[in-house]
Amino acid sequence: MxxxxxxxxxxxxxxxxxxxxxxxxxxxxxxxxxxxxxxxxxxxxxxxxxxxxxxxxxxxxxxxxxxxxxxxxxxxxxxxxxxxxxxxxxxxxxxxxxxxxxxLVAPTDLPGAERLFDIDTLTGARRLTDHLRGRADHSAVVVGAGFVGLEAATALAARGRVLLVDRSEVVGDALGPGPRAEIEAALDKLGIERRLGTTVTGVGAGHAVLSDGTRVDADAVVWCVGxxxxxxxxxxxxxxxxxxxxxxxxxxxxxxxxxxxxxxxxxxxxxxxxxxxxxxxxxxxxxxxxxxxxxxxxxxxxxxxxxxxYVTCLDLGAAGAVFTRGWDRRVMASGADGAAIKSRINQAIHPPVDDAREILAAADRVHIELPFFPRAEKDAAPAT
Ligand SMILES: Cc1cc2nc3c(=O)[nH]c(=O)nc-3n(C[C@H](O)[C@H](O)[C@H](O)COP(=O)(O)OP(=O)(O)OC[C@H]3O[C@@H](n4cnc5c(N)ncnc54)[C@H](O)[C@@H]3O)c2cc1C
The missing domain is CATH 3.50.50.60 (FAD/NAD(P)-binding domain)
Structure with a gap:
């Protein structure tokens, strides 16, 4: 056969x-x-x-x-x-x-690389959660202000202090300027400090060393680059x-x-x-x-x-989420409206279980049915 x-x-x-x-x-x-x-x-x-x-x-x-x-x-x-x-x-x-x-491409030649955390795999995410559990007001350094780093930083901000570090001079560089104002406003609202044009050059017990020579407290350094x-x-x-x-x-x-x-x-x-x-x-x-x-x-x-x-929906923790459409990532919803969309997307990605008819019917609908915010359909030019 x-x-x-x-x-x-x-x-x-x-x-x-x-x-x-x-x-x-x-x-x-x-x-x-x-x-x-x-x-x-x-x-x-x-x-x-x-x-x-x-x-x-x-x-x-x-x-x-x-x-x-x-x-x-x-x-x-x-x-x-x-x-x-x-x-x-x-x-x-x-x-x-x-x-x-x-x-994730984790660095191997960084001094203290074995101390890095990540949220790339279930094992990695569990290790981070277990490490920080019970530590009141922990401090975390998140390396990389891209999609994953921003979601990690804004989620961790609910449980402690966060420093966000990126080689680039702007946050969300790869996302382009479309959602940047929303992202910066969210980071400000959550009190997330940024060190831009900077990276982490070493990790020790309870601290990280930055490329500008500063040593910062860090219960966890979370690598979110590449x-x-x-x-x-x-x-x-x-x-x-x-x-x-x-x-x-x-x-x-x-x-x-x-x-x-x-x-x-x-x-x-x-x-x-x-x-x-x-x-x-x-x-x-x-x-x-x-x-x-x-x-x-x-x-x-x-x-x-x-x-x-093409759409993106970036979770910004207690500051909501930003939902964009098109390769220029035009903002279609933010704040609580964005968060409502993110929560629906996070449910929509769960495949159906136990029922062959439902699973096969979903396989026949090629695209995930994304819960578009109404404005996305009304205002959006066709995605390029
Ligand atoms: C923190 C985070 C947030 C993200 N957020 C978003 C988002 O908001 N929106 C979005 O669209 N995407 C997001 N992504 C990206 C998304 O998760 C990936 O694009 C998606 O998981 C890719 O699916 P995949 O099946 O190709 O690969 P994976 O999910 O990587 O699955 C690969 C599978 O292959 C198995 N495997 C690996 N090696 C072997 C081997 N040698 N032999 C047999 N099996 C093997 C693995 O065990 C696993 O089961 C995010 C990713 C991360 C980490």
Missing amino acids: AHVVIIGGGFAGVWSAAGAALARRDADLRITLIAPNEHLVLRPRLYEPEPDLAKVELGRILDPIGVRQLRASVDVIDTARRVVVADGEKVAYDRLILAAGSK MRAGELTRQIPARLDHLGRVPVDHRLRALPEVFVAGDMAAAAFDAEHTVMQACQHATPLGKVAGYNAAADLLGMPLRDFTPGP
Whole structure:
């Protein structure tokens, strides 16, 4: 029987599995998802105070739709022989979907690097929460005033003092000027001190050393800079992009038998942009890659990947959230209105569980139904 193998149990892997199961219907086709984790981790929620709430048991999604999970890590992909090796076990495939995600690039040569915290994984977020639990008025240094660093800093500000450090001279540099005024107002409101044009050059017990030579108190230094596709992409014979991603065509195919989804895929968003390493793209990429891998084996027409409008919703803790639309990140809602949208998005990213019909129907709706603030639809020019 033909075999679709998926590597990765994040948004892209899970939705690839559901997409493949949708295309399979009653046909004879085996679908196996290989991932070491028992849960789908909802990484966008890991800045929250209880990170263990940000997970969904994989079995509750995969079992109802007849997808087998192999709890293992893949270390070898042999595209010539169409085999992967997972914890020593060889698994042959007819179509492969590579969806093993991305990782924070943590510094290794920084003195005290082993003391750094992060919120990139459930283990990392738990370690930070456990470390700060019970410390009244803790001090934290957050390195990186990008999307993840801003969410970490504004969440930590509810529980203590926060210093936000960034090499750039502005906060949210990569987000552009669109939401900057809202972000700066939120940081002011929450009393978050900034040291811009600066970075952390060392970490010791209870302190951090900054590049300007200052030593600052820090119960925790949280590293939030840099995300890259996992190393498995290097085993695909292709020219990777600057984020280590594999280029794919509009059907998310990289090689005749290999599709790529999620944070590992450099798929075109439009003529100017590739997709972001973001859940809002990992989900539809997974649905389309999975469907296409199975459809290809079953002789059915493949689907094109057609992304929905690009939006962001940045949680700013007690100062609300800022919701933007388009690549210039025009602000559509902020404060409490933004927070209401963020909370709906954080619910919308939970896949349905236990019910095959619901899971397959969701796999057939390629885009997450984002709860747009009404003004977003009325005022927005089409996303570029
Ligand atoms: C703190 C934080 C906040 C974020 N906020 C947002 C947001 O607001 N909006 C948004 O759109 N995105 C956000 N993101 C990004 C989003 O979480 C990622 O883009 C998304 O998780 C990517 O999904 P993925 O399935 O491609 O990869 P991942 O979620 O990284 O999943 C990868 C999976 O592959 C498995 N795996 C890895 N290596 C192997 C291997 N060798 N063998 C087998 N399995 C393997 C992993 O165990 C995991 O199951 C945020 C990320 C973080 C960390």
